[in-house]
Amino acid sequence: MQQIIIITGTRKGIGKELAEYYLSLGHIVIGCSRDQGTIQNKNYRHTQLNVNDEKAVIKMVRSVKKEFGRVDVLLNNAGIASMNHFLTTSFSTVQNIFNTNFLGTFIFSREVSKAMMKQKYGRIINYTTVASALRLEGEAIYAASKGAVENFTQTIAKEVAPYNITVNAIGPTPVETDLIKAVPKDKIQDLLEKQSIKRFGTIEDIKNVIDFFIDAKSDFITGQIIYLGGVHN
Amino acid sequence: MSIQKVIIDSLIELNEELENEELNHPTAETKLYGGNGTLDSLALVSFITDLEERISDEFEKDIVLADEKAMSQRTSPFRSIETLTLYIEKLLGE
Numbered sequence: 001m002q003q004i005i006i007i008t009g010t011r012k013g014i015g016k017e018l019a020e021y022y023l024s025l026g027h028i029v030i031g032c033s034r035d036q037g038t039i040q041n042k043n044y045r046h047t048q049l050n051v052n053d054e055k056a057v058i059k060m061v062r063s064v065k066k067e068f069g070r071v072d073v074l075l076n077n078a079g080i081a082s083m084n085h086f087l088t089t090s091f092s093t094v095q096n097i098f099n100t101n102f103l104g105t106f107i108f109s110r111e112v113s114k115a116m117m118k119q120k121y122g123r124i125i126n127y128t129t130v131a132s133a134l135r136l137e138g139e140a141i142y143a144a145s146k147g148a149v150e151n152f153t154q155t156i157a158k159e160v161a162p163y164n165i166t167v168n169a170i171g172p173t174p175v176e177t178d179l180i181k182a183v184p185k186d187k188i189q190d191l192l193e194k195q196s197i198k199r200f201g202t203i204e205d206i207k208n209v210i211d212f213f214i215d216a217k218s219d220f221i222t223g224q225i226i227y228l229g230g231v232h233n
Numbered sequence: 234m235s236i237q238k239v240i241i242d243s244l245i246e247l248n249e250e251l252e253n254e255e256l257n258h259p260t261a262e263t264k265l266y267g268g269n270g271t272l273d274s275l276a277l278v279s280f281i282t283d284l285e286e287r288i289s290d291e292f293e294k295d296i297v298l299a300d301e302k303a304m305s306q307r308t309s310p311f312r313s314i315e316t317l318t319l320y321i322e323k324l325l326g327e
Contacts, residue, residue: 058295062286110299114282161273 003027003214004068008051008108010037011076013177017203018042018075018135018210033078051078051104061111073123073214074112076105078150081129083183086140094141101145106152109167113160121213122165126153130173130231134194138187141160146171150225157223164192168213171227196230236325237261237318242294243284244314251276259314266311267304274304277311289322296324 005022009015010031016038019029023041030045031037037046042120047068049056062073080100082093105126116122128146131139150169157167173195174188194199209226234237241259248256255271256263264270266277289295298321302308310320 054297055295058297062295065286114285116239117279117282 003072004030004070005065005075006030006071006102006108006112007075007077008063009205010046011035014076014172014175014206015075015077018077018207021203021207025228028068028117029208030060032060050100052099054107057107058111061115065115069224071112071115072118072121074108074125075210076108076124076126078104079127081139081142083138083187084141085138089141096143097141098148100154101142102148105149109156110144111150113156113163115146116165117160117163117189120164122160122163123218124156124160124167125210125213126150126167126169127204128153128169128225128227129172130195130229131228132170132193133227133231133233134191136191136194153225154223163226164219166213166219168222169225170206170209170213171225171231172206173227173229173231175201175203175206194231199229201228234291234323236250236288237314239287240314240317240321243280243287246278247280247283249327261313261315261318263314265313265317267309268305268312270312272311277303281311292325294320294325307315315322 005027007019009016011033015031019031021040022029023043028043031039032047032049032051034050035223036048039046047060049060051057061071070100078100080097082089082097084093109124112124113122114189126149128150129143131143132150133145136143153167153169160167174191192200205228209228213221244256245258253271266272272280283299285296301312303311310316
């Protein structure tokens with residue numbers, strides 16, 4: 001069955017690959033990013049916005065409801081990372097990271113849940129990171145913002161459960177995308193060494209977990225956080 | 234259509250599911266949430282969600298019916314149809 005899927009942060013990286021993947025399966029994908037979209041497909045719509053712009057998000061979700069009548073899946077993919085010692089991290093960097101990673105996830109989840117409540121069905125997937133579980137030095141702020149996302153995921157999973165909406169999170173290991181291009185190679189190697197399975201994650205690993213979460217048969221799976229690579233708290 | 238009429242229409246539709254006698258003929262004085270209110274918190278969120286959509290369609294303005302006092306027994310704008318009407322009027326005027 002064709003699904004209506006909202007994915008945030010689809011201009012590049014994992015978000016773009018996931019959008020193209022779900023489009024290739026015949027689904028409708030509605031994406032967004034701060035800049036213009038980069039996907040051309042008749043089943044793709046793009047909105048240019050900041051994910052923490054409440055008014056813009058409300059407008060986008062309402063336009064999806066108007067055009068397609070429902071929203072089946074939300075992937076809160078948009079995220080920014082920052083590697084820095086916390087003593088040399090600026091206040092504005094912390095605000096930026098929390099604005100995108102936490103507030104963006106919050107606003108999209110709230111607005112999309114409203115549509116899902118009415119249809120009594122929905123799948124919300126949030127994004128965390130193995131850096132949160134590993135308490136990784138140099139990732140204090142990024143991991144804290146994702147720690148907030150994890151706790152939020154598990155709590156709202158309870159709040160929306162009566163409406164047959166599930167909320168889960170995936171915690172990828174480093175994948176070779178723009179998000180980590182600025183991180184020194186030895187730091188990445190150290191991180192991979194902390195995983196049970198010591199390799200980079202791939203887009204296929206991420207698709208696999210998301211496919212599981214959004215499967216209609218996964219209606220008894222909620223409030224779960226799946227880290228890739230055998231990482232755990 | 235007046236704000237109060239939008240609220241009442243939304244309540245009547247919600248009540249098709251709730252089947253609560255007190256909501257069969259809502260008026261400005263009808264208590265909604267908290268104290269002697271007729272809605273529980275789950276019904277309240279369904280109601281708010283529907284109402285936001287109706288207001289957006291009717292008045293062509295997107296408002297968010299979220300408030301730090303939403304769940305307060307004493308000061309919630311969702312206490313009655315009257316308080317909710319005033320609250321929505323204020324949001325639409327902003």
